[in-house]
Amino acid sequence: MTLKVTHVTDVTDGESGADGTGRGSAGGPAALRRHEDGWAVLRVSGELDLVTSPALRQSVHDVVAAGGHSVVLDLSGVVFCDSSGVGVLIAARRLMRSCQGRLRLILPARGAADGSHVNRVLGALGVRRLFDVYPDVDAAVDEESRPLSA
Secondary structure, three states, X not given: OOEEXXXXXXXXXXXXXXXXXXXXXXOOEOOOOEOOOOOEEEEEEEEEOOOOXXXXXXXXXXXXXXXXXXXXXXXXXXXXXXXXXXXXHHHHHHHHHHOOOEEEEEOOOOHHHHOOHHHHHHXXXXXXXXXXXXXXXXXXXXXXXXXXXX
16 A cells, blocks of 8 residues: 645635645645645555655654645544654744644544554654644644544
8 A cells, every 4th residue: 555645725815735746755645635724634645654754754854844834734534644654743843832832642542542654653653742642634723623632
């Protein structure tokens, strides 16, 4: 299985992917979604491992290079994540903090109950608490919403 990183259709200014081509770094169809408050949303699906994690790293860097400082990574479609994937998530957190940005992760609301793979991996490694996790995109971009507890 491969990794697919999709930048969701823009809702405010009609821009396409971070490079303006309408395609994401991973080569999938993409358009950068910027919510009214400036959030960029990247939907990630498939396996996040040694082979595929560089595509996610590049997508996050592309968003930041294009001026994005508020990023949501929707990981609800990720079926497998190894230590390389976790490393990319931690590096993304570090990058966003270095530019005074914000990073939020989406893990399905049922993640804790059903034990979503990414949630289990982050918890087992003791790094889940490093991230602001939300159940869906609407909650993640809502400034009034609070993250799920670790």
